[in-house]
Amino acid sequence: MICKKIVELLPRFIENDFSKEEYAEIARHLEECERCKKEYEAMKKLIDRLETMPLLNVPKSFKESVMKSLKDLKDKNDG
């Protein structure tokens, strides 16, 4: 029962979204419970992976293309 509750609280725990006392209580449980610790580590790993995903590059001509469209739009509105 405690484990179920702890697992529910893990996302907030990872983001340090608790008071010092609450945080310490969950940390104590994680030190003692192998299953919850595994769950915690898996969640941390997922976040690390998400946050190191490579970014897509922008086509070289993108900026010029946007500026050309803006000019066309302006010409259309003026004309």
Next chain:
Amino acid sequence: MKQQEFLTDIEIVEKVKKGDKDSFSLLVERYQKGLINLLFPLLRNYEEAIELCQEVFLKVYSHLDQYDSHYKFSTWIYRIANNLAIDHLRKGTPKIDSIDEKDEDEESKIEIESNDLSPQERLEKKIMEKEILTAISSLDTLSRELIILRHIHFRSYEEMAKITNLPVGTVKNKIFRARKELMKKLEKVK
């Protein structure tokens, strides 16, 4: 006079509003990469992400007088991009890129990674990234948006709330749930 690259977003907006239209290219330069990396995982199609990104800049430009400089410019532009992406998704059937089939093509679009990894490690990393992208793609639109904004764009909860027009508490609850769902999906892959 301040060098262009050191101008704040708000200073650039002011210049554009005063008639220096070319300065808008500075904003395009600053936000193009961020926006494409917001739109691509949402739309799951690179070409559509590029087209929509262009539309975002056109909309930003033509609505610049509505921008309230009390708010961060980045929040405003992300909000516009987010709304356009949702409209786009509502309108039609998404043309989803097959992540597996686009390997070679995809290479040129992705940033060159560090060479610290061995070929085996690079391959494993690539497979894992594909699995994560596929798992993100299978989430509902809001969960997808939140995961992308938080973990790929490192936005604060307050900013995410403004971008998605939801209360901060709802954003937190939804993203916590989305993360759990993502974990479950990735568990199934293994």
